[in-house]
Amino acid sequence: MTAEQPPGQAQPPDQAALAGQERLSEQVARTGMFGTETTGDTSGYGGLIVRRPPPLSSPRPYGWYFDDLADALGSSLDQSGLPFGEAVERVVADRGELTCYVRREHLTAVAGRLRDDPALAFELCTGVSGVHYPADVGRELHAVYHLVSLTHNRRLRLEVSVPDSDPHVPTMVRVYPTCDWHERETWDFFGIIFDGHPALTRIEMPDDWKGHPQRKDYPLGGIPVEYRGATVPPPDERRAYE
Amino acid sequence: MTSRTDAGAEGRVYNVGGQDWDEVVAAADEAGDRPGDERLIVNMGPQHPSTHGVLRLVLTLDAETVTELRPVIGYLHTGIEKNMEFRTWTQGVTFCTRMDYLSPLFNETAFCLATERLLGITDRIPERASVLRVLMMELNRISSHLMAIATFGLELGATTVLLNGLREREKVLDLFELITGLRMNHAYIRPGGVSQDLPPGAIEKIREFLGLMPGLLGDMRKLLDANPAYLARTKGIAFLDLAGCMTLGVTGPVLRSTGLPWDLRKSQPYCGYETYEFDVPVQTTCDAYGRYLVRMDEMDQSLRIIGQCTDRLAGPGTDDDRVMIADAKIGWPAQLALGPDGLGNSPEHIKHIMGQSMEALIHHFKLVTEGFRVPAGQAYAAIESPRGELGCHAVSDGGTRPYRVHFRDPSFTNLQALPAMCEGGMIADVIAAVASTDPVMGGVDR
Numbered sequence: 001m002t003a004e005q006p007p008g009q010a011q012p013p014d015q016a017a018l019a020g021q022e023r024l025s026e027q028v029a030r031t032g033m034f035g036t037e038t039t040g041d042t043s044g045y046g047g048l049i050v051r052r053p054p055p056l057s058s059p060r061p062y063g064w065y066f067d068d069l070a071d072a073l074g075s076s077l078d079q080s081g082l083p084f085g086e087a088v089e090r091v092v093a094d095r096g097e098l099t100c101y102v103r104r105e106h107l108t109a110v111a112g113r114l115r116d117d118p119a120l121a122f123e124l125c126t127g128v129s130g131v132h133y134p135a136d137v138g139r140e141l142h143a144v145y146h147l148v149s150l151t152h153n154r155r156l157r158l159e160v161s162v163p164d165s166d167p168h169v170p171t172m173v174r175v176y177p178t179c180d181w182h183e184r185e186t187w188d189f190f191g192i193i194f195d196g197h198p199a200l201t202r203i204e205m206p207d208d209w210k211g212h213p214q215r216k217d218y219p220l221g222g223i224p225v226e227y228r229g230a231t232v233p234p235p236d237e238r239r240a241y242e
Numbered sequence: 243m244t245s246r247t248d249a250g251a252e253g254r255v256y257n258v259g260g261q262d263w264d265e266v267v268a269a270a271d272e273a274g275d276r277p278g279d280e281r282l283i284v285n286m287g288p289q290h291p292s293t294h295g296v297l298r299l300v301l302t303l304d305a306e307t308v309t310e311l312r313p314v315i316g317y318l319h320t321g322i323e324k325n326m327e328f329r330t331w332t333q334g335v336t337f338c339t340r341m342d343y344l345s346p347l348f349n350e351t352a353f354c355l356a357t358e359r360l361l362g363i364t365d366r367i368p369e370r371a372s373v374l375r376v377l378m379m380e381l382n383r384i385s386s387h388l389m390a391i392a393t394f395g396l397e398l399g400a401t402t403v404l405l406n407g408l409r410e411r412e413k414v415l416d417l418f419e420l421i422t423g424l425r426m427n428h429a430y431i432r433p434g435g436v437s438q439d440l441p442p443g444a445i446e447k448i449r450e451f452l453g454l455m456p457g458l459l460g461d462m463r464k465l466l467d468a469n470p471a472y473l474a475r476t477k478g479i480a481f482l483d484l485a486g487c488m489t490l491g492v493t494g495p496v497l498r499s500t501g502l503p504w505d506l507r508k509s510q511p512y513c514g515y516e517t518y519e520f521d522v523p524v525q526t527t528c529d530a531y532g533r534y535l536v537r538m539d540e541m542d543q544s545l546r547i548i549g550q551c552t553d554r555l556a557g558p559g560t561d562d563d564r565v566m567i568a569d570a571k572i573g574w575p576a577q578l579a580l581g582p583d584g585l586g587n588s589p590e591h592i593k594h595i596m597g598q599s600m601e602a603l604i605h606h607f608k609l610v611t612e613g614f615r616v617p618a619g620q621a622y623a624a625i626e627s628p629r630g631e632l633g634c635h636a637v638s639d640g641g642t643r644p645y646r647v648h649f650r651d652p653s654f655t656n657l658q659a660l661p662a663m664c665e666g667g668m669i670a671d672v673i674a675a676v677a678s679t680d681p682v683m684g685g686v687d688r
Contacts, residue, residue, distance in 0.1 A: 095359050095621055123488045126624070127655065129635045129648035144635060146622050146650070150488075150502070153509050157622065178491025181658050204319040204687055213324060214646075220321075220328050 026051040029135060052135060062093035065154055069098060069120070073110075076117040082109055099157040104169050107160055111175045114147060114156070121151040125176035128183055130190035132215045140164040141192050145172065145179075162192065171196040189214035281309070284669075288317045292397040292673045295683030297657070299672065306669050311661045315654075318687040326647045330613030331357050332574065334644055336429045338634075342651060342685030343426055344389050347382040348627040349685075350431035351375055353647065355512055355623035356636040357433040360616050361572065368564045370555070371435035372513045377448075377551035378421070378430065379513075379625075380544040384455070385414035386628035387537040390680040391462070394534070397677050398475050403465065410458045413451055420444055434573045435566035445556045452549055459541055466534070476531035480663040480675035483528045490659040494630025494652050495540070496679055499525045499532035506626040513625075518547050530678035540628075570605070572614050613642035629653050629680055649688060653681040 029052040061067050070091060074084040087106035092099045102110050114122040124147070131142040139161035147156045160169055171194040172179040183194040184203040191212040194200055202209060211218055225232040254273055256266050287298035296317035302310035322341055326334045338353045339346040358364050392407020415425045421444055422430040422437070430437050466472050482492065484500040497504055503522040507515040523539030525532035566573035579588040595603040618640040624633040630652030637646040656679045663675040 094619055095362065097359075097620075097622060099620075124491060124493075126491065126631060126633050127650045129646075129650070131620075131637055131646045144620070146633060146635065148631075150504055150509075155510075155622070155624075157620075176491070177489050178655060178658065181654065185654075202316070204316040206316070213321065220324055 023051055027135065027137065028052070056092045056094065057090040058093040062091070062098060064093075064096070065152075066093050066098045069154060069156065070100075072117070072119040073100070073114065076113045076120060077110065080109065080113060082106060097155065097157060099159055101159050101161070104160045104162055107158070108170050108172065108175055110158065111145075111147075111172055114158075115175055118151075120149065122147040122149045122154075122156060124148040124150060125172065125178055128172070128179055128186045130186040130192055130214065132190055134164075134216050136161070138163050141167050141190055143169050143186060143192055167192050168195050170194070173197055188212065191215065286672070288314075292676070294393065294676060294681050297676070297681065297683055297686075299660070299676075301669065301672065303669060308664050308667055308669055308672060311664045311672065313657050313660050315657065315683070315686050318683045320688065322688045323647055323649065326644050328643065330642050331433050331616055331644060332613060334647065335432055336427075338647070338649065339427050339429050340684065341649060341688050342627070342629070342632075342653065342682045344682050345382050345386045345628050345632075345685075346426055346428055347375075347378045347431060348625060348632055349649070350429065351379060351513070352623055352625050352627075352632050352634040352649070353636070354431050354433050355625065356621045356634040356647075357616065359621040359623055360619055360636060360638050361433070361614075362617070363434065363567060363569065363572065366567055366569065368435055368567065369514075370439070370563055371565045371567075373551050373554050374436045374440070374565060375431055375513050376515065376518070377548060377555070378418075378436075380547045380551070381414050381417055383544045383628045384541050385411045385418075387541050388414070390628070390677070391466075391534060391537060394674075394677040394680075395466070395472075397673050398472070400472070403462070406458075406462055406465070410455070410462075413454065413458075417444075417447060417451060420447060432566070432574070434569070435564070437566075439563075439565045440555060445552060448548065448552050452545060452552070455545055456542070459538065463538060467538075473531065475671075475674055476534060476678070477527070477529060479530045479667070479671045480678050481528050482659055482663050486659065486662055490662065491655045492630065492659045492679075494626075494628070494656065495533045495536040496656060496659070497630065498523065498536045500528045501526040506624055506631060510624070512623070518550050520544075520547050530674050533678045537628075571609070574609060615640060615642055616644075624650075627652055629682070629685075630656060649685075651685040651688065653679075653683070653685045657681050657686060 028049055030050045031048065062070065073088075077084050077087055087102060087110050089101040089103055092101070100110070111125075114120045126146045126148060129144045129146075131144060133140055133142065141162050141164060143160045143162075145158040145160075147158065148154075149156075162169055167190075169192055171183060173183065173194075174196070180198070181203060183197055184200060186192050187194060187197075187200050188202045188204050189212055201207065205213065254270075256269065258266055282303045284301045284303060285298060286301055288296040290297075298314040298317065300310075300312040300314060301308055320340075322337050326337050329337065334353060334357075335350050338349045341349050355364070358367060388407045388411040392404045392411070395401075395403020395407065418428065419425050421440060422428040424430075482490075482496060482500070484497075484502055486492070487497045487500055487502075493504070501524050503524050505522040506512070507520075508522055520543045523536050523543065525535050579586065579590075595606050616638040618638055620635065620637045622633055622635045624631050626632075631650065632652055633650035635646075635648040635650070636644055639645040660675060660679065663679075664672045667675075
């Protein structure tokens with residue numbers, strides 16, 4: 001938000017119109033309603049087109065300690081020669097929580113500053129959580145990190161998104177060794193590959209498991225249970241009394 | 243004894259039949275498999291009584307010294323997080339209560355706080371519901387710590403500690419049974435409040451418990467605090483200092499045994515913890531004995547909090563004595579009622595929806611089968627469970643079911659610190675180290 005409006009330019013277009021244009025350019029999330037596609041629908045909702053809401057980005061001020069925190073992170077990153085706007089795509093302050101959407105190539109640099117700068121002092125990382133958004137084309141897989149600063153009693157969330165076709169995120173283990181098992185879990189469940197992790201192997205599922213069960217394209221159940229040569233069919237294929 | 247060379251194995255495989263160790267050693271010497279060192283790799287678990295469930299430890303031993311320890315988990319993975327994506331937000335409680343089965347009420351609270359933050363109703367939770375949540379969590383903290391100390395005793399070979407601990411834990415479970423109807427897997431705390439108010443006579447029972455418990459805990463302290471055998475097995479054992487805890491993300495009693503009074507109930511209060519008087523016990527020994535003392539002291543503090551909760555619940559009722567949020571779009575309408583045939587649906591509510599109001603019936607049907615919609619977004623709620631920071635990261639896409647729920651279970655993270663505590667120590671101390679971190683595999687594997 002540092003670009004200044006040059007004087008003498010035309011008035012910027014109406015905010016509502018801009019927001020509308022932004023919304024129309026988003027992908028279609030669903031069409032119609034009530035599941036009817038033929039003429040049976042007399043409600044008029046059959047032609048409905050619902051678009052995905054555009055990604056949120058909170059305007060300043062964020063409120064609470066969030067502005068201090070964002071300023072401190074910005075100046076800390078500037079000192080290390082990495083502009084804030086380049087490392088952090090957008091900042092969302094929502095429901096009393098601050099989220100920084102970080103570009104993956106700068107994740108470890110940002111985390112390093114967050115840990116080492118006394119003004120930030122996020123000593124503790126409470127792990128990684130994966131989220132799979134198949135509809136969010138080009139940003140399907142998200143890795144979400146929650147950080148705690150015991151010194152300042154603050155919390156911060158970092159979020160990184162990567163496409164399904166290139167699910168690589170640099171590892172955080174060098175900055176926060178506690179991420180070791182958490183990253184293994186996220187790899188196991190979502191298939192996000194954490195580059196540079198010391199031993200990225202499955203942790204919850206068996207070593208020879210196919211697929212990543214927490215992804216949205218992975219069904220609940222429907223997997224035959226193997227047990228020492230015998231196979232128990234999935235629940236929907238088991239014998240039924242008719 | 244037989245030996246053979248397998249293509250897939252790392253080297254020659256020796257089948258040990260018992261009482262033939264000398265033969266194995268001789269055969270290994272002959273084959274040149276023993277270049278001077280006495281390394282022995284032992285699988286401890288996953289079925290081992292002292293590993294707190296199905297935890298497997300791969301130990302590399304040099305005589306009795308542990309040179310390398312690798313914890314292996316995943317034997318109790320049940321896909322709770324995945325299952326929750328296919329149930330409504332209210333039904334989610336039924337699943338997450340089964341994760342860490344020794345502290346079910348904490349799992350429920352973490353999930354409900356995250357859901358309520360997503361809904362934006364954190365400030366509208368009735369006061370009485372919050373007090374009930376705190377009451378139940380503190381009772382649960384006592385039962386969980388008692389189990390930790392009791393099994394610790396058993397694992398060190400002292401059955402008296404186990405029997406005493408379980409006997410006293412039973413008193414907490416009796417209270418749970420009275421209040422929630424169940425001894426574990428309660429699904430008592432729901433998004434918006436709790437499922438029901440205290441039954442008649444509960445206050446008296448809790449006061450009786452409060453009168454009894456200090457003496458029982460005192461007996462336990464008399465048995466353990468200065469017991470030479472216990473001290474020899476716990477003092478200076480499983481050392482992990484503050485830097486180690488921070489690096490490995492360890493929280494809870496293990497962190498507080500390093501002298502840092504970090505307790506989310508004090509530092510980032512939830513459920514109104516800022517209105518209760520209690521202390522955060524710390525020790526500075528960084529060892530298994532310090533963790534034991536922290537747990538004992540925390541039980542005393544929990545009793546203090548339970549006393550304050552009981553006074554508030556027994557005091558003159560306010561105008562609003564609801565235990566579920568007043569918003570009819572979120573709070574389930576039916577309160578269970580005690581009939582001649584046991585606890586069941588409220589006859590008044592059934593009369594209302596079946597006989598008087600069509601709209602109420604539709605509303606009830608929609609709320610119970612479809613559930614309520616939660617605005618899109620994400621929230622992270624963290625609470626201080628008996629084992630450390632229990633976090634719930636909940637993501638909603640605006641629907642009636644969670645889009646993704648992830649639990650940051652403290653046992654999962656604390657287990658990572660096991661190699662740091664055990665390597666270089668004796669194999670017997672591995673048992674003490676595992677017990678002092680108090681992992682619950684249901685929570686680790688989820």
